[in-house]
Each structure stands twice: as structure tokens, then as C-alpha cells.
Amino acid sequence: MAEAIFENFTPADAAKWSRSNLRLNHTLDRSSLFSDEALAALIETYPDHLCDISTMATGGCDHSTWRYGNIGDLSGAQVLNAVKSGRFWINLRSVDKVDRRYRDVLEAMFAEIGANVPGLGPTYRKKLGILISSPGAQVFYHADVPGQSLWQIRGRKRVHVYPPAPPFLQREDLENVITGIQEEDIPYDPAFEEHVSIYDLEPGEMLHWPLNGPHRVVNHDCLNVSLTTEHWTTDIHRHYMMNYANGVLRNVFGHRARSRAVTGTAFWAKLAFALFWKYGRFQKRYEFKGMIDFKLDPSAPGGLVTIPAQAR
Numbered sequence: 001m002a003e004a005i006f007e008n009f010t011p012a013d014a015a016k017w018s019r020s021n022l023r024l025n026h027t028l029d030r031s032s033l034f035s036d037e038a039l040a041a042l043i044e045t046y047p048d049h050l051c052d053i054s055t056m057a058t059g060g061c062d063h064s065t066w067r068y069g070n071i072g073d074l075s076g077a078q079v080l081n082a083v084k085s086g087r088f089w090i091n092l093r094s095v096d097k098v099d100r101r102y103r104d105v106l107e108a109m110f111a112e113i114g115a116n117v118p119g120l121g122p123t124y125r126k127k128l129g130i131l132i133s134s135p136g137a138q139v140f141y142h143a144d145v146p147g148q149s150l151w152q153i154r155g156r157k158r159v160h161v162y163p164p165a166p167p168f169l170q171r172e173d174l175e176n177v178i179t180g181i182q183e184e185d186i187p188y189d190p191a192f193e194e195h196v197s198i199y200d201l202e203p204g205e206m207l208h209w210p211l212n213g214p215h216r217v218v219n220h221d222c223l224n225v226s227l228t229t230e231h232w233t234t235d236i237h238r239h240y241m242m243n244y245a246n247g248v249l250r251n252v253f254g255h256r257a258r259s260r261a262v263t264g265t266a267f268w269a270k271l272a273f274a275l276f277w278k279y280g281r282f283q284k285r286y287e288f289k290g291m292i293d294f295k296l297d298p299s300a301p302g303g304l305v306t307i308p309a310q311a312r
């Protein structure tokens with residue numbers, strides 16, 4: 001039988017799940033699925049449309065310094081070397097869709113979470129991503145739409161988590177992220193640091209935070225291999241539809257909905273409206289895919305060369 005993923009998931013931990021920040025121990029850092037050899041092999045055959053390669057400024061929270069690139073003609077081992085010596089963030093999105101072994105890991109993660117958290121209910125539309133990132137690399141302040149966890153495999157990173165409420169997360173910004181009017185990036189103010197919770201995540205630790213909790217991540221001075229998981233539950237979906245409907249009502253019809261309830265008549269009316277809008281022919285599709293404007297090149301300064309901008 002495969003090794004359990006959680007070492008000591010207590011009832012006290014379960015009571016915190018999605019209600020407050022929760023750090024747990026896991027065993028996935030011992031898996032050979034995340035060795036350099038396994039990652040290099042994955043990179044070489046990974047579908048382009050599921051792989052993001054990014055670079056960004058050191059320090060600060062300037063979203064405009066975030067750039068996308070591609071790996072050019074490098075081998076998997078060369079890509080890993082470029083990440084070790086440069087400032088890159090590689091996101092192998094949805095590795096569960098690409099390789100059965102990782103799908104099994106994802107299913108095992110949520111089977112154990114479901115077994116430990118009473119009342120969680122079924123989890124669905126789950127995704128597993130592998131993040132391979134450089135010493136000092138960072139991800140700027142943002143809020144994610146589904147349930148999110150970060151699992152550390154190798155290296156150390158500092159995770160800054162903020163309360164999922166104003167002023168850290170304005171209702172309008174969340175609605176805009178959910179309706180696709182803006183990317184996950186949301187406004188950051190250094191004054192938020194007074195209310196931050198900081199976690200230095202070590203190999204064998206995972207962190208889960210309340211739904212839509214704003215966060216930013218800064219690697220310590222070492223290569224990092226981490227996993228991200230996304231998941232949905234009925235409750236998460238209700239919040240999504242409520243915010244989606246409120247966002248459409250505000251942006252399209254100029255109506256500021258007072259209710260943020262996820263039960264009752266107003267919610268069901270809103271749900272019907274949200275479904276009509278989202279899946280009907282009236283939805284305007286917004287795409288925030290960004291442009292690729294560099295490729296990895298170990299012989300160039302910083303390990304990259306700028307190329308003409310092209311669609312991702």
C-alpha cells in the first residue's frame with residue numbers, strides 16, 4: 001500500500017480547514033515523482049498550452065514586471081539548470097491531466113483530506129500543478145478563485161497570507177477576477193503587512209488557506225519545487241456563482257447587489273441569472289493570456305533572451 005500523504009491530520013486541524021490558515025505535514029517530498037530526473041523528463045514532453053514559464057523583478061510587488069517566455073530548444077536538464085541559476089517560475093499546470101501517476105497523487109491527496117475533514121463533501125474539478133522556481137523568485141499579490149493549497153517538496157519559500165476580506169480583498173476586485181474582467185492580480189498596499197500571516201514552508205509541509213485568501217510568495221535563496229492544488233466543493237461553487245452574478249449585475253447593469261448570501265431566495269434567483277449569463281450567448285469572453293516575449297538561453301545574461309512578442 002502506498003505511503004499515507006498526511007502524517008498527523010488531527011480533528012483540531014480538520015476544524016480549521018478552509019476557516020483559517022492551516023499548515024500540515026505531508027510525505028510527498030519523499031516521492032521519486034519530483035526528482036530532477038522525473039521533472040526533466042516531464043518538461044521535455046509537457047504540452048506547451050499547459051506550461052507557463054515566467055520571470056519577474058526582484059522584490060517589490062510590481063505586477064507589470066511579470067513576463068512570460070518559452071523554453072526554446074533546451075532539454076529538461078538544461079531547463080532545470082536555467083531555473084537554478086536564473087529568476088524563473090515554471091508552472092506545469094494540470095500535471096494530473098498529462099500523466100496518470102500524478103493524477104493518482106491528486107486523488108490520494110483529496111481522498112485523505114475528505115476522510116479527515118467531516119462535512120467537506122465531494123471535491124471536484126481538482127487540479128495538480130508542479131511549480132519549479134528559482135532562488136529568490138516570487139509570485140505577486142493575488143487571489144485565486146477555487147480552493148487552493150501549496151505543498152512544499154524541495155527548497156524553502158515564504159508564503160504571505162492575508163485575510164479574505166476588505167481592504168485586503170475588495171468585493172469588486174474578487175467579482176472582477178471571478179467574471180474574468182481582471183486577472184488574479186489585485187491591488188496591494190504595503191500597509192497590509194500589519195495583518196499578514198507568514199509561513200516559511202519547508203519540504204514536507206503544506207499550507208491551505210480560506211477561500212479567495214490573498215497571498216504572495218517569495219522563495220528563499222534556493223531552488224524550489226512545490227505543488228499547487230485546486231479544488232471545488234458545492235460551497236465553493238455557491239460562492240463563485242454569487243460573486244459571478246454580483247459582478248455581472250454591477251459591471252453590466254450598474255446594480256450593486258446588497259446580498260452576498262449563498263442560500264435563500266435571493267441566492268437562487270441570482271444563481272439562475274448567473275447561469276443564464278455565463279452559459280447563454282450574451283457572455284462577452286475575456287481572455288488574459290498575456291504575451292510571450294523571452295526564451296530561456298543559458299548562455300545569455302540572466303539566462304534569457306528577449307524575442308518578438310507572440311501570443312501564448
Ligand SMILES: [Fe+2]
Nearest residue numbers: 142143144148
Ligand atoms: Fe495563488
